[in-house]
Amino acid sequence: MQTPVGREQHQQGVARLRASYAALGQDAPVRLAKRTSNLFRGRDGTSAGLDVSGLAGVVEVDGDVADVQGMCTYEHLVEVTLAHGRIPLVVPQLRTITLGGAVSGLGIESTSFRHGLPHESVIEMDVLTGSGDVVTSKPGDALFDAFPNSYGSLGYATRLRIELEPVPAFVALRHVRLHDPASLAAVVTRIVEDRAWDGERVDGLDGVAFSPTELYLTLARWTDEPGETSDYTGQQVFYRSLQQRTTDRLTVHDYLWRWDTDWFWCSRAFGAQHPLVRRVWPRRLRRSDVYWRLVALDRRLGVGDRLDRLAGRPQGERVVQDVEVPVGRLPEFLDWFDREVGMRPVWLCPLRLRRDDAGERPWPGYPLSAGETYVNVGFWGVVNVGPDAPRSPRNRAIEAKVSELGGHKSLYSEAFYDRGDFDRLYGGEHLARVKALHDPDDRLTSLYDKVVHRR
Numbered sequence: 001m002q003t004p005v006g007r008e009q010h011q012q013g014v015a016r017l018r019a020s021y022a023a024l025g026q027d028a029p030v031r032l033a034k035r036t037s038n039l040f041r042g043r044d045g046t047s048a049g050l051d052v053s054g055l056a057g058v059v060e061v062d063g064d065v066a067d068v069q070g071m072c073t074y075e076h077l078v079e080v081t082l083a084h085g086r087i088p089l090v091v092p093q094l095r096t097i098t099l100g101g102a103v104s105g106l107g108i109e110s111t112s113f114r115h116g117l118p119h120e121s122v123i124e125m126d127v128l129t130g131s132g133d134v135v136t137s138k139p140g141d142a143l144f145d146a147f148p149n150s151y152g153s154l155g156y157a158t159r160l161r162i163e164l165e166p167v168p169a170f171v172a173l174r175h176v177r178l179h180d181p182a183s184l185a186a187v188v189t190r191i192v193e194d195r196a197w198d199g200e201r202v203d204g205l206d207g208v209a210f211s212p213t214e215l216y217l218t219l220a221r222w223t224d225e226p227g228e229t230s231d232y233t234g235q236q237v238f239y240r241s242l243q244q245r246t247t248d249r250l251t252v253h254d255y256l257w258r259w260d261t262d263w264f265w266c267s268r269a270f271g272a273q274h275p276l277v278r279r280v281w282p283r284r285l286r287r288s289d290v291y292w293r294l295v296a297l298d299r300r301l302g303v304g305d306r307l308d309r310l311a312g313r314p315q316g317e318r319v320v321q322d323v324e325v326p327v328g329r330l331p332e333f334l335d336w337f338d339r340e341v342g343m344r345p346v347w348l349c350p351l352r353l354r355r356d357d358a359g360e361r362p363w364p365g366y367p368l369s370a371g372e373t374y375v376n377v378g379f380w381g382v383v384n385v386g387p388d389a390p391r392s393p394r395n396r397a398i399e400a401k402v403s404e405l406g407g408h409k410s411l412y413s414e415a416f417y418d419r420g421d422f423d424r425l426y427g428g429e430h431l432a433r434v435k436a437l438h439d440p441d442d443r444l445t446s447l448y449d450k451v452v453h454r455r
Contacts (some may be wrong), residue, residue: 002079005057005405010069013054014126014134014158015065020051029455030444032071032156035322051132055158056098062380063087064164065123070100070157078112078256086164087252089115093259102152105409106366108322108349108376110204110220111165119148119363121163139355149357149365149426151411153447154379154435168221168224171204171255173248175241178215185375187217187286188350189325192373196294196343207348208242210238210259212338215348216242220255229254233283237273239265239345264370266347268382270294304382309375314386319343320414324351324374325407336401341394347378364427365447374407392416411451422448 005013022110024030033049058080059067065090074088075095081087088099092107101107102118103125115121117424119392124138127147135155137144147154176197178184191197191205197219204220229249232238238258241248250258262273271277271285297306308316319341325333327350337346341417353362362369368374383394396416402409408425409415415422422428431447449455 002058002076004080006067006284007059009054009057010059010067011329012303013052013069014128016051016054017128017156017158018132018134021128024050026441026443029160030152032152039439041307052156053072059159061164064166065161066157066164067161068099069159071098072100072356073098074102075257078253080165081164082253083267084164085166087172088118089121089163089165090118091256093264095257095260096289099160099162103157103168104147104152104338105412106149108347108351110206110218110252112349112351112376113188113205114195114203114371115165116351117148120354123163124158124161125157126159127155127157127438130435130441130444133438134158135438141436142434143381145363146365146427146431149411149447150431151447151450153431153444153450154438164223167252168222169251169252170223170225170227171250172225173250173255174200174221175218175246176219176250177410178217179213181209181215181334183455184209184215184348185330186325188330188375189373191217191219192327192350192352205350208239208345209348210243210332210454212334214243217348218242222252230260233286235275235278237265239261244427261286261290262289264347264378264380265368267291269381277348292374308384308437310441314384315389316382317385317389317392317394318381318414319383320362320380321395322376322410322412323398323407324368324376324403324409325405327375329407330375330377330431333401333405337377337379337398340401341379341383343379343381343383347376349376349378350374351376364430367391367425367427368408411447415451416451419448422452 005241031049032052055069056071057069058077059069061081061084063345066081074091074095077099078087078091090107090109090111091103092109099366103122107118110292126136127143128134135143156192191202196202201221202219203222207217209215227249229251267273270291272281350373353370355362356370360369362370385393393416397408444455
């Protein structure tokens with residue numbers, strides 16, 4: 001059982017972080033020393049990382065509020081808050097995503113149609129800035145509002161005060177099949193408006209598109225009703241259950257990590273879904289961070305490329321992206337995606353910004369419109385495109401199409417925008433002004449250099 005670390009231990013962790021930052025050379029790249037990552041873009045060069053070893057816990061839980069250290073994983077955070085009968089308002093799908101990472105990057109999950117994105121439930125945060133100072137920031141402050149989607153270019157969160165939501169013991173699921181994207185978009189719009197479907201409350205909403213004519217929405221309802229629960233950490237695979245049953249029940253804990261066990265469906269690339277392999281693959285090693293390390297090993301050794309050549313397949317392009325598309329344009333995007341990319345399944349997760357007190361686009365670094373319903377479309381795999389693969393033609397086409405449809409693309413993976421388009425889409429001028437204020441010596445790598453030049 002994980003327990004809160006307390007404020008004294010937290011201050012000691014902050015002191016070690018600041019000391020490691022001060023010890024860096026003035027021209028040395030600034031990076032975090034961490035064992036796990038959920039980024040899918042390479043990075044040039046290596047350097048010593050900042051000491052964040054003392055910033056990986058929960059400081060305190062007080063009713064519906066928690067003070068949490070920036071490097072605390074959601075796995076650890078949820079273990080602590082569930083002991084208090086609560087969870088963060090949005091819990092991203094993968095266990096090793098950190099709270100600071102979800103706020104300085106982006107996170108999303110099935111409660112995002114009610115609660116927006118993880119940074120929207122932050123009440124206050126402390127940030128180690130490029131000047132070496134730890135600045136406390138609140139909603140409405142320039143640093144606070146620019147921090148989401150800044151990926152360390154404005155600094156690193158050391159403490160975040162977040163809202164929590166009471167939850168019961170179980171989650172009841174309904175898997176609703178739709179036969180075309182337009183029908184799915186219509187159901188999403190109705191659920192977002194009513195917070196219910198067929199007279200039953202909806203607390204969580206996401207879905208999977210297996211083909212242009214086989215799409216599912218999973219409607220989750222928090223419940224204390226007793227009953228048998230399913231276990232998808234063993235031989236059964238969660239995403240396949242959507243096609244096999246119309247209702248289901250999970251514990252809240254298992255619901256939060258339903259996608260992590262098989263990294264959505266990506267574990268099949270390693271054979272982990274084959275019944276014989278699954279029996280001998282230890283449960284404790286069926287989790288996203290293990291698969292991520294296997295992907296990293298493949299990238300270093302080029303195993304996938306060699307297998308493609310031996311099998312006579314065209315050279316593969318890695319297409320690992322999450323995009324947000326307005327719900328009304330979702331059918332158009334999925335139709336285009338089927339024709340031009342052809343990757344299935346894809347994940348679908350509706351979201352709506354929670355904040356509407358700061359103008360039409362309240363978060364300048366990821367300027368989604370307040371009052372608009374979006375659907376996150378997630379797709380992760382390899383498309384065999386041939387000799388053009390090193391130029392990433394599918395990824396570039398996805399960027400262009402998403403922009404055409406009024407959407408945005410998350411920046412945790414590879415990006416190819418030119419500087420002008422990037423600054424227009426991601427609030428580059430605003431970000432530069434805030435960075436100049438808190439990083440006058442320009443010690444932190446700019447967002448564009450991080451995500452496009454991969455420095």
